[in-house]
Amino acid sequence: MSWLDIGALTDIPREGARVVKTVAGCVAVFRTATDQVFALNDRCPHKGGPLSEGIVHGTQVTCPLHAWVFSLETGQVQGADEGEVATYPVQIEAGRILLDTARLARRVAA
């Protein structure tokens, strides 16, 4: 693992998200109402919708384009639709958000 400080927890609104630009595309970093953080690819597997712009409810997000619902925890789509988005390890330390860039690098190499 290789943890990189990408910003403060308070930079993301509760029940919202911000994106991190990476060589492999944008990663959406979500903050829930209870201050959990999750990082997912910012591309909906359906038609590429920006998940970071979806409504965050509990630990799920609804894609803004056609309302597929994803688990922030597993990246799995919920309900009848099928698909998943990649998730990345993130953690909070002293109010800072750390993203595991090792996983990102592997994705670029693959």
Place this chain on the structure above:
Amino acid sequence: MEKLVIIGAGMASGRALENLLELTRGAFEITLFGAEPRGNYNRIMLSPVLSGEKTYEEIVTHDAAWYAAQGITCRFAEAVTGIDRVRRVVHSTKGETPYDKLVIATGSAPFIVPVQGKDLPQVTAYRDLDDTYKMIEASSKAGANAVVIGGGLLGLEAAAGLRLRGMEVTVIHLAGHLMERQLDPAAGYLLQKDLERRGIKVHCKGATKAILGDGAVEAVLLEDGTTYPADLVCMAVGIRPEVRLANDAHLEVGRGITVDDQMRTSDPAIFAVGECVEHNNQLFGLVAPLYDQARTLALTLAGQAATFRPVQTATKLKVTGVDLFSAGDFAEAPGREDIVFRDPGRGIYKRLVIEGDKLIGAVMYGDTADGSWFFGLIKDSTDISTMRETLIFGPAFQGGAPSDPLAAVAALPPEAEICGCNGVCKGKIVTAIQNGATTLEAVRATTKASSSCGTCTGLVEQVMALSLGDSFKVNANPAMCKCTEHTHEDVRRLIKAGGLKSIPAVMQELGWKTVGGCASCRPALNYYLLSDWPLDYRDDRQSRFVNERNHGNIQKDGTYSVVPRMWGGVTTPNELRAIANAADKYNVPLVKVTGGQRIDLLGIKKEDLPAIWSDLNAAGMVSGHAYAKGLRTVKTCVGSDFCRFGTQDSTGLGIKLEKMLWGSWTPAKVKLGVSGCPRNCAEATCKDIGIVCVDSGYEISVAGAAGMDVRETVPLCKAASEAEVMAIVAAFTQLYRENARYLHRIYKWVDKVGLDWCQAQIADLSNRAALQERFALSQSIYQTDPWAEHAAPQERPKWQPLADITLEAAE
């Protein structure tokens, strides 16, 4: 004998001494320094002392006799000022004291918000007995005001204590809900309600700007301009490990004094224990882990093997009558699941967080009897897979009741209004039923409830079901979404009847089955709340669909469209130039004239939105809300100013209407058209509200559409003057805002409530005036240009990516 010197006579060192003296008596010659003029007392019991439930004498843990019996040299009221590690001595006001082993147990220092006025004499922290006495003294003045800054554990205990002592207390809290580190919004809401019931005012999202007063505290001023009168200010915003001595002595210090598993600092002769330490990047603020540290330290000093491992901690608020419990972990890591139970009638909320087969966190409010059982499951990592289904009902479960949609109605007081049209309250309906009205028709006939627009029918039926029991069957209408059993109509009425003013309040009181709702109910609730409580509620951006959150229509490639308002379809060369310049400057791929008589700039990147908005603002243009469940366009024709057939100034009236209505949020989009004569060039008769000018005045019709359904408008009424048109349109819009369900356009709503009912509401002049007034009140708050707001310099960074790590990741 080895010389052991301890700095700080607090709870951690107190426990360490007890443990040490049990293990080895007489191995050390002990000197105990304490900055406070007294020995160790149970600091956590200061709250009962403040509230008057205990005295200081009752919370002393070690008195002079104990220290004497143990042969400890006490140096109280004597702060240590330095450590000389080379010569192994500590400095204090009375000189040098040598040590062989040194323990730093200095606890933590309260954080003081660096605002003007913080040094006034009536400003206090809440840490020790002196602070407590200072607060008790301030409360002795009759009717005095206290402001507590910080709505965490300490602040709320201070607030409750001061209130019990008769002070008028206001809590200012920075976050959106109380105790946000231990509670989720739902539990925070219940806690706030409980405190308010005790007469404590709570102001969340409040940032302190200054403490006002000349020589003595007079008031506290917040960033938003609110002031609260104050004779006492208590700051309880957090603590910092007290590490000054360790820093000066160049010991290794992170946020706290770094210690290993044996509580040893970077100097093998020096140990640290309590809140001043940092162990494995972790700080400590509750006594349970400190007691474990104390035990480890004692064993280590006694030459025995010991390892400190932090345990899980649980939180309870020591306010008599408030039942709250929170334990374990709510943050980080994928793979978690929630189980929620709410009983609105009894004000109970429970939430369990499960990961794999383990319970890892629990929040409870109202009924915490099972708290320690859950805490046990968390600490022991018990496999809960076999009891998962019934876990939330606790150890005594057998057959817990599923959440009941009737509970919210049952919880309403008799004076809660059920039918808004006819002002019928719950009590009146119950009485009618008791007097023999056992069918809906009979209730309608005797009380008039549900006899007008009819949208309260579901609630009336629920009151009947509650009064009549199984003999009455409620007509099942589709629920709002999978998060609740209630229909949109019932939720709207219950929000008003129950005075619910926040999303967590609605979810708790109406027994929502999910933690944070879903993408379907959240925008609806947000709308209902802002429409019903314009003064109390603030729009929640995070509960808005992307277009309304980002004030542009999202395109399939993730870019946005920008549509400035063109009042009544009229523009000027200057506006056109500004639009052309913006199109050039931001490389706009498509400039298009819309079907709504204005210009759409399509394909703008999110990062560029604030800049293009600010350019258009500079030319005097505001958002056209082309994305909003709100006023879209007012389409006009040229009218009497130019047209040979025009009967009235349709363009001018259209502009006036647009200027009155813009910025208002509505259940669904609202479009208007104003045509200058019955030739109807503005297509007014297929709009939500259409005005056709005639010689004698104006014909107002409503409920048209030309989208998925094409509908011709139906006549609402006639008006003689422009002023009358404006009054009717404002009142009708407000009627729609207050009564329609979310996402229903005017035609769908009118289909439900009936045109007759709408006409009657508008024809009644005092009702019309009241509606118009409520519309104006809402506009006084919500008629603002979102572009200007978000283009402000301090807002702009939020539109950029959080970070750009394209370089890092490539390495």
